[in-house]
Amino acid sequence: MIKVCMVGLGKTGSVIAKNLLKSKDLKLVMALCSPGSEKEGKDLGELLNTRDTGILVMGSDKLSDNLKLYKPDVAVDFSTPDACVHNMEVFAKHKVNMVIGTTGFTKSQEQRIESIVKQYKIGVVMAPNITLGVNVVKFVSELVSSLLFDYDVEISEAHHRNKKDSPSGTAIKIADSILKARKIKERNFIYDRSMVHKREDNEIGISSIRAGGIVGVHKVIFAGENDMVELTHQSFSREAFAEGAKKAIRFIAGKKGMYDMDDVLNLKTVLQNYLMEDYAII
Ligand SMILES: NC(=O)c1ccc[n+]([C@@H]2O[C@H](COP(=O)([O-])OP(=O)(O)OC[C@H]3O[C@@H](n4cnc5c(N)ncnc54)[C@H](OP(=O)(O)O)[C@@H]3O)[C@@H](O)[C@H]2O)c1
Structure with a gap:
């Protein structure tokens, strides 16, 4: 069973969290909102209009203490670029791998993400295109x-x-x-x-x-x-993001280094077979 922390419970994160609650091999153990958000302290089920889940939504300022308690294997981030990089520093210190679906990073934020991956030897899937x-x-x-x-x-x-x-x-x-x-x-x-x-x-x-x-x-x-x-x-629906996120979580659990969705979906191997030297026929 892979233990998962959902970061960001907005339009996309909520759909992914709801989908994760139904998974047999992935167990949602933590859900993070922004510090001071009105979502803080509520049962996740209340936010998602489902039955109570026993998972209390927590502000990301309480991340470090709760990681010691819930010990997720993988964090899935659909928040904002600033929040993602900030929270990543904490996840990395606790050796939690990540699937990053958030988009809009600056060049320097991308470089920071790469250096955190190297420094803490964690595994990250950068997935600006998760379907x-x-x-x-x-x-x-x-x-x-x-x-x-x-x-x-x-x-x-x-x-x-x-x-x-x-x-x-x-x-x-x-x-x-x-x-x-x-x-x-x-x-x-x-x-x-x-x-x-x-x-x-x-x-x-x-x-x-x-x-x-x-x-x-x-x-x-x-x-x-x-x-x-x-x-x-x-x-048509954000469920497509949830299906991609689940594939990425299963892929990155226990790995080290930077990956993308091509790695998760094994598309590079298929493409290499097509894109051989001088393949262009026109
Ligand atoms: N990779 C893909 O295929 C894909 C697909 C869809 C979306 N995205 C990207 O995913 C991101 C989110 O998209 P969205 O449409 O779901 O946006 P959204 O509805 O605005 O949700 C963003 C959420 O991030 C939360 N947040 C802000 N600061 C936080 C922090 N410090 N810690 C934890 N959570 C924090 C906010 O929480 P509060 O409400 O508590 O303030 C908000 O609910 C965007 O960058 C978007 O481009 C990517």
Whole structure:
């Protein structure tokens, strides 16, 4: 049985926590909210509209003492970048591995996460794109971009009105993996098309929509002179995030080092078989 601590009980964390409560091999033992939050001290079941769970929601300022008591193996973080890095220092000192679903980290926060992983020899899955479906779109995008290597690529994404970061971590990941498949070293991402010069060859346009309750849509287009390929992933429900989170928890339990969802889903091996030297056929 893998013991789990849920960090962040917002829109996504609540759905994951509810799903974890039904799991047979994963046992939710702790749930963290922000210090002083109105959720603090309530039974998790009250927040999730289920029966009492016996898990009292606690503020993350009480993390250290409670880790000694509940001893989780893995923490799953869907909070904010600042909260995640702050709490990670405490988890790492107690050798708790992490699945990080939070997005919007600055470069220096990403570097801090990497150095904590090395310093404390813990295991972390960085998962800005935790669903199986969107990872398959990323995977297929790499393949298509190496086949249609001179087609223009544009990525668009849409999320709910309260999402704080833009573009999404997933859109950036897809763009980076396309560069890798095309063996391009420099990022040339254009986030704003209100400009007066024409498109450059290696440019990747990334645009965002923030509106209403959209759970998540990612679209990648590959456009040539005469035709176009379009890949779309759409999340209908946050349950997809919970399914991905459970896979990542099972993967990272007992491991050391930094991983991503490609490792969790074993997509790198499959992709390597396709992306051999000179695979492009056009
Ligand atoms: N990886 C993926 O596929 C994926 C999917 C969906 C979302 N996300 C990312 O996950 C993050 C959360 O998304 P969301 O839509 O669930 O946002 P949300 O509804 O705003 O939830 C964020 C939660 O974080 C909590 N929080 C803030 N500071 C905290 C702290 N110090 N300790 C513990 N909890 C703290 C807040 O708790 P209080 O209410 O108690 O203040 C809030 O409930 C975002 O970065 C989002 O982009 C990633």
